[in-house]
Amino acid sequence: MKYEHNQTTAEQDERRWQAVVDRDSQADGAFVYAVKTTGIYCAPACPSRIPNRQNVEFFSDGSQAEAAGYRPCKRCRQGRISLHQQQSEQVAQACRLLESSEKTPTLAQVASQVGMSAFHFHRVFKSFTGLTPRAYALAKRQQRVRENLTDQQSVTTSILAAGYASSGTFYASSPASLGMTPRAFRAGGQGMTVWFAVGRCSLGDILVAESSRGICAILLGDDAQALVECLQDTFPHAQLLANNADFEQRIAIIVGWVDDPESGLDLPLDIRGTAFQQRVWQALREIPLGTRLSYAEVAAKIGSPKAVRAVASACAANLLAVAIPCHRVVKSNGALGGYRWGIARKKRLLEREEKN
Numbered sequence: 001m002k003y004e005h006n007q008t009t010a011e012q013d014e015r016r017w018q019a020v021v022d023r024d025s026q027a028d029g030a031f032v033y034a035v036k037t038t039g040i041y042c043a044p045a046c047p048s049r050i051p052n053r054q055n056v057e058f059f060s061d062g063s064q065a066e067a068a069g070y071r072p073c074k075r076c077r078q079g080r081i082s083l084h085q086q087q088s089e090q091v092a093q094a095c096r097l098l099e100s101s102e103k104t105p106t107l108a109q110v111a112s113q114v115g116m117s118a119f120h121f122h123r124v125f126k127s128f129t130g131l132t133p134r135a136y137a138l139a140k141r142q143q144r145v146r147e148n149l150t151d152q153q154s155v156t157t158s159i160l161a162a163g164y165a166s167s168g169t170f171y172a173s174s175p176a177s178l179g180m181t182p183r184a185f186r187a188g189g190q191g192m193t194v195w196f197a198v199g200r201c202s203l204g205d206i207l208v209a210e211s212s213r214g215i216c217a218i219l220l221g222d223d224a225q226a227l228v229e230c231l232q233d234t235f236p237h238a239q240l241l242a243n244n245a246d247f248e249q250r251i252a253i254i255v256g257w258v259d260d261p262e263s264g265l266d267l268p269l270d271i272r273g274t275a276f277q278q279r280v281w282q283a284l285r286e287i288p289l290g291t292r293l294s295y296a297e298v299a300a301k302i303g304s305p306k307a308v309r310a311v312a313s314a315c316a317a318n319l320l321a322v323a324i325p326c327h328r329v330v331k332s333n334g335a336l337g338g339y340r341w342g343i344a345r346k347k348r349l350l351e352r353e354e355k356n
Contacts, residue, residue: 034070041065046076090114091128104137130307192238214268220341280314294332
């Protein structure tokens with residue numbers, strides 16, 4: 001919030017008062033206002049009840065207000081930093097603690113370290129990151145395993161170095177976290193077999209790939225070779241096999257379904273992603289045909305209303321076009337937003353579904 005040097009005090013105070021009435025967060029840090037009847041000073045965006053104008057005076061900062069005998073407001077973090085900012089810093093501190101600890105600390109230990117109760121910290125952490133502290137710590141440990149495996153450490157050494165008490169604990173969840181066994185991951189997917197085929201549909205070129213667990217990729221584009229290269233980048237050392245007769249039948253089913261999604265798709269899917277991505281993708285699959293949700297609505301749907309950007313990132317990471325309908329997620333103002341397979345395709349998909 002800017003104030004011109006040639007403004008009179010009355011003009012400046014009038015602008016400041018309007019910022020208080022509007023609860024303008026951009027004015028936080030530019031000044032504080034004090035209420036004579038309560039003896040408290042606040043930041044402009046403080047959620048407290050708006051006082052009567054005649055009881056308000058303004059100061060450049062909290063130090064001036066305190067020198068005048070006012071005490072800081074607790075709701076807006078003493079007029080110096082917003083509650084959202086403080087919580088953001090506390091969550092960031094907790095993330096650093098969870099990432100750097102060899103042994104995962106307890107919820108109570110982390111909460112105490114950042115100055116919150118365990119119950120409140122759990123709720124705040126999930127609202128910012130989309131994950132519980134436990135799930136976040138687990139994801140970081142799994143990430144360390146992936147990094148260690150990439151460095152060609154032995155599988156057992158990689159698992160123990162990442163903070164797992166035993167290899168058995170990790171193996172219980174490794175297929176879900178790596179998308180394959182640790183040894184196959186270290187070899188870049190070597191030992192896996194992925195069948196694929198490229199065809200045409202009403203949206204352009206389409207590549208469909210299938211692992212032993214189900215359909216693992218549905219890629220759309222204008223260049224068939226680029227789609228094959230994308231698949232190769234996703235499974236760099238897996239055995240990629242061109243389509244056979246049985247797989248041709250399945251790709252025909254998928255092409256028909258992409259052109260007519262109302263018919264439904266009854267094929268197993270091999271959905272690979274982080275715990276948070278899995279939650280987002282499950283929420284997307286629950287969006288009815290012909291319906292749109294905003295990124296903010298999806299974030300609220302999965303219980304993480306502040307994780308809007310993370311939801312958008314999960315949509316962008318989706319490899320199963322249309323099967324996980326990220327095209328049904330738009331901006332809060334109704335604009336289409338981004339789409340991995342091109343805005344034109346997103347528009348065509350939405351228009352087609354609305355007609356159905």
